Amino acid sequence: MKKLIEFLKDQKLISISTHNGKDIWVASVYFCADEKGTLYFISPKDSKHSQMILKNPEIAFSIAWFDPKNNKNRKGVQGLGICKQANITETIVGIKLLYKNFPDLHDILTLEWIKTNAWNTKVWTIKPNYIKYFDDEIYGDDESEEFKFK
Numbered sequence: 001m002k003k004l005i006e007f008l009k010d011q012k013l014i015s016i017s018t019h020n021g022k023d024i025w026v027a028s029v030y031f032c033a034d035e036k037g038t039l040y041f042i043s044p045k046d047s048k049h050s051q052m053i054l055k056n057p058e059i060a061f062s063i064a065w066f067d068p069k070n071n072k073n074r075k076g077v078q079g080l081g082i083c084k085q086a087n088i089t090e091t092i093v094g095i096k097l098l099y100k101n102f103p104d105l106h107d108i109l110t111l112e113w114i115k116t117n118a119w120n121t122k123v124w125t126i127k128p129n130y131i132k133y134f135d136d137e138i139y140g141d142d143e144s145e146e147f148k149f150k
Helices: 002-010 048-055 088-101 111-116 136-142
Strands: 013-019 024-033 039-044 058-067 070-085 121-135 144-148
Touching: 002 024, 002 058, 002 070, 002 121, 013 048, 024 048, 024 088, 039 048, 039 088, 048 070, 048 121, 058 121, 070 136, 088 111, 088 121, 111 121, 121 136, 136 144
Parallel strands: none
Antiparallel strands: 013 024, 013 058, 024 039, 039 121, 058 070, 070 121, 121 144
C-alpha cells in the first residue's frame, strides 16, 4: 500500500468517469492525494461531471504514467470510488495538499475563494473503495496488485 500511496501523491492528473444512469462522461482533472489514499480535486459545481457526481457519486478513475524511453516502465491505477463535494474540513485539507502539487495556486486557491468564486468551484473528494495498481518496476511479470479500501 505504501508504494501505491507514494505513486498517487506523485501524480497530478486523473481521469474520472461519471454517470447519471443514462449518460457517461469522462473528465480529466488536476488532483492530489493524502496518506490514506483520499483524492482531492477542484471543479466548478455546474460542470458536466460535477452535476453527474451530485446525482450519482459512484465513479471510476484512472491515472497512467510511463517512461517514454522505456516502454517496459509503466505505472498506473484503475479504480472505483465515491466522489462528493468536500465538507469544510476536507476542503481545508484539500487546499493544503493542492498547494504541494500546484504551488502557483497558493495565492489564488483559498478557503475564502472557494466560498465566493464566480465559477462556483468547489473541492471534491474521491474515497476509493477499489484500486488496481500496476507498476512494472515493483510487480514485473505479475504486473499488478489490487487494493480494497473501507
